[in-house]
Amino acid sequence: MTTAPVQASTFGNLLRTLRRAAGLTLEQLAERSGISTRAISDMERGHSRAPQARTLAALADGLGLDSDARAGLTAAAKEARSPSAAGRPRLCEPPRGVTDFVGRQAEFEIVRQAAIRAVEGDDLPPVLVVHGQPGLGKTALALWAANELRDDFPDGCLYVDLRGVDAVPLPAGDALLRLLRALGIRPHQVADSDDERCAQLRGILRDRRCVLVLDNAGSEAQVRPLLPAGGRCLVIATSRRALGGLEGVLRIALSPLAPEESAGLLRSIAVQAADPQMAQHVDRVADLCGHLPLALRIAGTRLAVRPQWTVGQLVDRLTDAGHRLAALSAGDTGVAPAFALSYAQLPAPTAQLFRRLAHVPAADFAAPLAAALIEAELPDAQDRLDDLVEVGLLQAEGVDRYRFHDLIRLYADERLHAEEPPDTRAETAERMNTWLLDTVVVAGRWYEPEYGGLPDGWAGLVPLATAEEADAWLRAEADNWLPALRTAAARGRHQLVADVAVATRWYSEETLRWRVWWEVRRLARAAANALPDRRQQAFHTSLYAWTAVYLMALYEEAEEAAMEAYRLAQSIGDLQEQARALGSAGAARVSLRRHDDALWAHRTASELADRAGDHALYVDLLTGSGYALEGLGRYDEAVGEFQRALTELDRRPVAGRPALTTRSGALYGVASCFERAGRAEESLHAVERALPVLIENRDEDMVAFALVLRGKARAALGRPAEARADLTRALEMLADSLPSRLEDEARVMLPTLDGTGSAEAQAELARALELLADSLDSRLETEAQATRAVLDDTDPA
Incomplete structure (x- = not known):
């Protein structure tokens, strides 16, 4: 076993002395240790860094050193790695990394797997491009990963800042020169041209095991000449760009930190953030920083250097959006720069x-x-x-x-x-808002019976060739066009606001659950009232009433608005608007259980619509009369009214979309009447007839109500499993809808179909009774109480 010599001034000298004492050539030590001949030679000559622990152990094993000799070699390596070693600066040394790195575990795993491939050396050296917006911690990740993997790369980490976002980025030739010098090439040995230096760098890296960090790359042209073509190196490039022109690289796109990672970073920097009682404030700071690591570090540092501050005070400073960027600066570091x-x-x-x-x-x-x-x-x-x-x-x-x-x-x-300047900003904002609202009008009119297509010569920026494309755009840009509508209303562009409401009237019936319509109708009503046109005032007040009924369940307010619209229409002799307003009043009265008043409103309205020649409105109002009769318990008359509406639909020229909506309502009404009359077989037959039409009409609430009717009919006919499936599906569909009688009925029935007295059944009943606490339908509440008694095995009385 070899022992340490008495004298050796450097790690390289010591390694050479130990090798010779063991009687080994470079090639023999390379074979024994698994370290390349070139790497050992560079260590001995001082042309590479002293190795990390794993490489050092392999060399010691190859030399057959005893414990004292190992300790001496380790001490020499440690001294060689110290900043003052050899009395000269080290080139391409990586900067200090962060000591409180958090998160990025998935991204690091990608780097780690690439490092394994690099060490195996079966392919081209892996190249990773870590990219993303400013402040995401790309450099921090690259340096942390290089440090974590240092034992796999005995020749250390070479770092070059390419300054890609500077006014004058670092030329590739200068980067080549720095790397060659760092790898031990003396100035007189460096090749003359950049092409020759590229080849020289590739030749040296082929025999090295190192991590090459190319930070802040601005372009592919900066990176490409620096990439090794063979050997066991790992390259990590960082850039704000994806560097799409580089081939055969693995890209890691960084995103902001997860909320829990953001909170963890703040707690690691500032003691105030580590207080558990500050958890909500810490989460708020993380949100205000957009979970951006740079912003989080600055925010945490501001707390850390101001121990008198609380996290809540930092929240107050960051909440003001106009001063947030200024607050996110510390010393010479800032988010805005x-x-x-x-x-x-x-x-x-x-x-x-x-x-x-x-x-x-x-x-x-x-x-x-x-x-x-x-x-x-x-x-x-x-x-x-x-x-x-x-x-x-x-x-x-x-x-x-x-x-x-x-x-x-x-x-x-x-x-x-x-x-x-202010006038340019105002002009730009106005142009954007006008474009948004003009496009809403074109898209919405796809659903109007009078239009149903694009206006002649339409050449807008948005593809609206079909109703589906119109629907997709209206949904996708809702959070943009609704604020534009608010702005138009605030600036007194009353006609444009009213036009948007008119154009989206039919579309709103297909998207009834979309609460945006309530604001649209309120703005349009106010806009119409500011216009001198009473016909528009009547129309938009009536439309507001319709929305209050079907979207918001504000029945008393809806009736009041509807009757105001009716009086306005009377004052100008507009029969059509009188009919529409009374129809909304009738719908509100049905929901208020004032069925006699509702029946009068619908029948009067249908006569007015017939006189006005509005066939679509006429047949729709017939269905309204049917629902009023159903509420009065006059089920046979109601069925007759619904059948009359269906007959008139076939006889009169009603456009496809309104016809489908009215047919859906009438067919559903027939099924509902049979169910309420206790005629389960007829109800089941009627609902089976209605369901395909309801589905085609795309009214999810009505489809769900029809499933409740079918479930009740199947239960009455002794088919509990099918009934339970219908009711369960209906409740899923109604989860985000307004409370309704049929939803409550489904909740009451489900436990009776279970028949087990299970905890789930009890929970359903408790929920149903809670919903029915203020209900006018005492029959349902009685049924629920009776069912609970059965499941509790107690006397219902």
Whole structure:
């Protein structure tokens, strides 16, 4: 066994002395240790860093050292790794990493797997591109990963800051020179041209096991010449860009931290945040920082250096959106300057789009809206958006939508106010809002019987060639066009607000659960009242009443508004609007259980509609009469009224969409009457006839109600399993709907079909009785109480 020599001035000298004392050549020690001949030679000559623990152990085993000799070699290696070793600065040393790194476990696992492949050396050295918007901690991840993997790479970590976001990035030739010098190549040995230096670097890296961190890359041209072509190296490049031009690389797109990771980072930095009682405030700080690591570190540091502050006080400082970016700065570090580096690289047209996107009300948007902001063709806007994504100032959301990070949005707003005068900002916002609302009108009219298509010559930015495309756009941009409508109302653009409500009237019947319509109708009613046109006032007041009935269940308010609309229509002799208003009043009265008044309203309204020649409204009002008769318990008359409506539908020229809606209501009404009359067989037959039409009409509430009817009929006919399936499905569909009698009935019935007295059954009954506490339908409550008594095995009385 070899023992340590008495003298050895450096690690390289000691290694050479030990090898020779063991009678080994370089090749023999390489074979015994598994370390390459080139790597051992570079260590002995001092051209590479002293090895890490794993490599050191392999060398000691290969040399056959005893414990004292191992200790001496380890001490020499430790001394060689110290900053003052050899009396000269070390080139390409990585900067200090963070000591409180949190999260990124999934991303690190990707790096770790790449490191395993690198060590195995069966393929090209792996290249990882860690990319994303400013402030995500790309450099922190690269340095932390390199440190965690240091034992697998005995030749250490080489680090180069490529300064890709600087005004003058580091030329690839300069980076090559730095790496060659760091790898032990003396100045007179460095090749003359960049191409020759590339080959020289590849040749050296082929025999090394190191991690190469290429930080802040600005382009593929900076990175490509530095990549090894063989050997057992691992390359980690960081960039705000995805560097899509690099082939054969693995990209890791970073996103903001998870909420629990953000809170953990804050607690690791500031003692105030570690107080469990501050948990809610800590979560709020994390939200206000957008879970961006850079912002979180700055926020945590501000707390840490101000021990007199509380987390709540930091929340107060960050809550003001106008000053949040200023608050997220500490010393020479700030969130806004990090964004500014990317902004400074943008061409003027792209920079203009970036700051004008601050006008967009919602968190996300599509390219046509961007085109409207800058008055550009759609392909041009898409190119600029892609450029913003490329530099990390915008996030792609799905296939065709985009999103700002909250803090970058604030920065865009800062630039907007700093670089564009007030009149330009106002003009841009007005153009955007007008475009949004004009597009709403075109999209909504796909559903109007009088239109049902695009206007002649339509050449808008949005594809609206079908009703489905119109629906998709209205849903996707709702959080943008609704604020535009509010703005139009506040600025007194009354006719435009009213036009939007008219155009979306029929579409709203297909999306009844969408609470946005309540605000649309309220704004439209106020707008119409500001116009001199009484016909519009009557129409929008009536439409408001309809929405109050079917969307908000505000029946008394709905009746009051409907009768106001009726009087307005009377004052101008408008029979059609009188009929529509009375129809809404009748629907409200049915829900208020004033069925006689409801029957009068619907029958009077149907006569007015017939006189006005509005066939669609006429047959719809016949179904309203049917529901009033049902409420009065006159089931045979009600069925007759529903059948009359169906007959008139076949006889009169009613457009497809209104006809489908009325047919759905009439067919459902027949099934409901038979059920309430206790005629289960006829009810089952009627609901089976109604369901396909209800499904085609896409009214989920009515489909769910029909399932309740079918479930009740099947239960009465001795088919409990099928009944339970129907009622369970109905309750799932009604989970987000307004409370209703049929939903309560389904809850009451389910436990009776269970028959087990289970905890689930008891819970359903408790829920049903709670819902029925203030109900006018005492029959249902009595049934529920009786069922509970049966399940409790007690006397129902």
